[in-house]
Amino acid sequence: MTTTWRNLVQSVAEARGRVDDWLVGSRHATYAAAVCRIGTALAVLGLLVSNFSTRDLWVGQASVWAEPARAISRFPELRLLDGVSSDVLAFIYVLTMAASLALALGWHAKAATVVTFVGFIAIVGQNPVVGSPGDNLVRLTLLWLLLMRSADHWSLDALRRSRRLAAGKEASREEDALPPWLSSGLHNVGLVALCAQTVLAAMAAGLDKVADRGWQHGTALYSTMQLPESRPFPALSDLLSRNEVLLAVLTYGVLLSQLFFGPLLLNRFTRRFVIVLAVLVNVVLAVVFAQPWSALSTIAVTALFVSDETWQRVEDVVLTTTQPAADWVLDRGYDLLDVADAARYRVLLPVVDWVRFTVLRR
Amino acid sequence: MPPTPPEDVAARPRHRWIVEVLLAVVVVHSVVLALWLAPSSPLRDAVGDERLASYVDPYFQQGRDAVGVGTQQVDESFSVRAFVAPDGGGKGSVTSWVDLTRLDNRANAHALAPRRVHLIARRLATNLNLAMFNLTATQRKVVRKLTADDLPSAVTVSLDKAGGRPAAVRFFQAYDQMATQFASLYAQSRWAGEGRVVQVQFRVGRRTVPPYAQRASASLDDQPFLDFSFGWRRVFRGSLEARETFDSFVGER
Known part of the structure; x- marks a missing residue:
């Protein structure tokens, strides 16, 4: 009994130490x-x-x-x-x-x-x-x-x-x-x-939806897409709401990305899936329902679950691909600075000198 | 991930409990939040809705619709008309109804980031409809008979006498006041050229999107609005600055 208790205390202490290490x-x-x-x-x-x-x-x-x-x-x-x-x-x-x-x-x-x-x-x-x-x-x-x-x-x-x-x-x-x-x-x-x-x-948003028959049948977004204030681009709304497959894909995409967001984060591969799904769904919602700012804020918090290693790889890719463009912009920037400098010497300074020697001297 | 300096690591046991307490606070906070967002359950009922609401309000206030999009099946309209007295005297006249939600929908067409002001009419309609649903049938009869001469305090007494919940009466009166003031400011700008606006009236409409199964045979445009007209209200003048802002807003339409 004493040994079990000691092991338990030791395990708790070790866990606490790991939490401490992670925290500070x-x-x-x-x-x-x-x-x-x-x-x-x-x-x-x-x-x-x-x-x-x-x-x-x-x-x-x-x-x-x-x-x-x-x-x-x-x-x-x-x-x-x-x-x-x-x-x-x-x-x-x-x-x-x-x-x-x-x-x-x-x-x-x-x-x-x-x-x-x-x-x-x-x-x-x-x-x-x-x-x-x-x-x-x-x-x-x-x-x-x-x-x-x-x-x-x-x-x-x-x-x-x-x-x-x-x-x-x-x-x-x-x-x-x-x-x-x-x-x-x-x-x-x-x-x-x-x-x-x-x-x-x-998950609260997902739980709220899952009991509704429209979400179960993959048609829940149909009615929302018919409302005038929710269809800024009528042709796009009609395209999605008239096509059963597209409507179901979008409806289930919204439901899955919310209801299973938490559980799917626990595994490395499912985490990637649910993050990509959530981002795609929010991009579509941003356009179809004209909610760009709330969709962007949702994507921003979803990005928290992407590992730093992935973001570093993204940074490397972006830097590698944009390096020539950045160099070009910098070169043009220096050219622009040269032009500005030349203008300063040829136009601005002579005008300042003229004002100083002719106007102010009087 | 910048590492903590070595001397700080050595001092860690002294202050680690501070961070542990912070983490414990966050864990407790998240549990409370989970209860607030969870569907009704014995556990949630044991804590109590009011206790949870007093914790989350205002900074942690949120609903189950904070992310994504929900289902809406009801289309609503908010229309305004006014009784205008000519500047030179004489008999006044009633203007025709103007559906503000229709104007807003037109303004939002092809707008990826619609302006919040184009949501006002729709939200007023939604809340007025909700307010009417919260009232009892007897209270709705009282609302139907309200006129521009009825003072808010007298209206409260009449509605309370007719039964129902006091919270529902307060909710109705708040939105009745908001709709009256918004309609007044709009009307004064809209019909400024016709004379002096003396009274305003608003009405809300409601129609439901036909079920998905009937999509081939029925559309929302086929559905008529079920209108409810509120009585005439005395006009709210508002400040000069407010009226000028409405002038430019109405002028844009």
Whole structure:
């Protein structure tokens, strides 16, 4: 009995040690986190850009009619835009767009994540009547990205860090504000939480559908495709809804990619299958139902489950194939700089000299 | 995966419990979230819907439709008309109905990223229909008889007296107010040239997509809308800025 108990305690201690090593040893899925950061930021940017011209009606003074729905929302961020003028709205709107662009580029990514998160809630939450379920996914992803180090790769932060290290300097204080164990721990805990969130969201959506006869028969999307607001491209909707096979493939694709998302991630080969399926399904949904931003945010979190080795291979392939094009662009860039320099010497400086010697001397 | 510096690894036992606690919090959070998203079950009922809702609201708020697309079978419309008094005095007149959802659908045609403002009319219609379904038959009769002179407080009393759930009454009144204000701002821009808008009226329509089995013989366009007209409402003026924004929005159409 004592031996069994001792073995059990030892096993628990070993498991705890492995968990500890995984949590604080090094940061995991850093390439996947970068893809998630880029995809989510582009989803936010796309949503804000596509609604920029109608922002006053959507979330500004002209959305005063939505006040009863806004009043029951408990987001404190909504006060940022409470009763503000059109100019203040434009400022916060543009600031959030700039922050999401900075997040996509990985420029001061941590600060950009905070501003994007707050700005996104403040803007999108102003008008709950026209909110989209995809908004929740974006908000939750940004929330967990706050804990994560999402700019270790494919970012301007990473570029700056590698340059500083190459020059023998330390990384910037912003990146090293936390001790490494805590930084890694927070990243890994955030990663676990975001992955769990993604799996739960997918499986809940799948469970909700599977009891419905339309989803069982592979015809559930037919009725949605008939609704005027869900068929921006009528010819495409008709093509899919009139063809039994295409309709069933798409319907079952949606159902399978959600219901079995979690279980299929457990095996290496099925994981690849379900990730590819989820991405393809979301690309189709983005076009057929005109939901590009929520589809992009779903693809961004799906990318978390692609291994870093795969992302590194993707990086190698992209770099190899685009190297000639990049060289060409750089060459042309230098040519452009030469032309600009020549213009500066031939046009700008003589004009400045003329102003200094003729106008100002008087 | 940048490795942790060696000196930090040596110090790990001192602070590993902090990260372990964080992980435990995340695990508990995920279990609560799973319960929130799960279908009704004895376990979920034991925790209680209200307790779960108070945890997820607002930052972790989400439904079962956060990813992908769901099934919708109902097409809805939201139409507006107004009673306009001529600027120079004289007898006013009632405008014809304008179906805002149809205008929105036209604006969204071939748009890969439709604007959120073109969802307003449809969402108001959906929620007004839902609000009416939540009311009892007696309450719906009260709603049918509402006029522009009925104050919201008096309407609440009348609806509460007619039975039903107080939450359903609050939901109806919230969307009635939103629809009135939206319709008013739209009407003032739409019929500004005809005089002063005094009252507005809105109606919602509802029709269902024919079943998949009947796709060869019936289409959605063959189905008539089942309309419900709400009574006349006193116009909501709104701020100058709001009216100007609506002017440019209506002018685009």
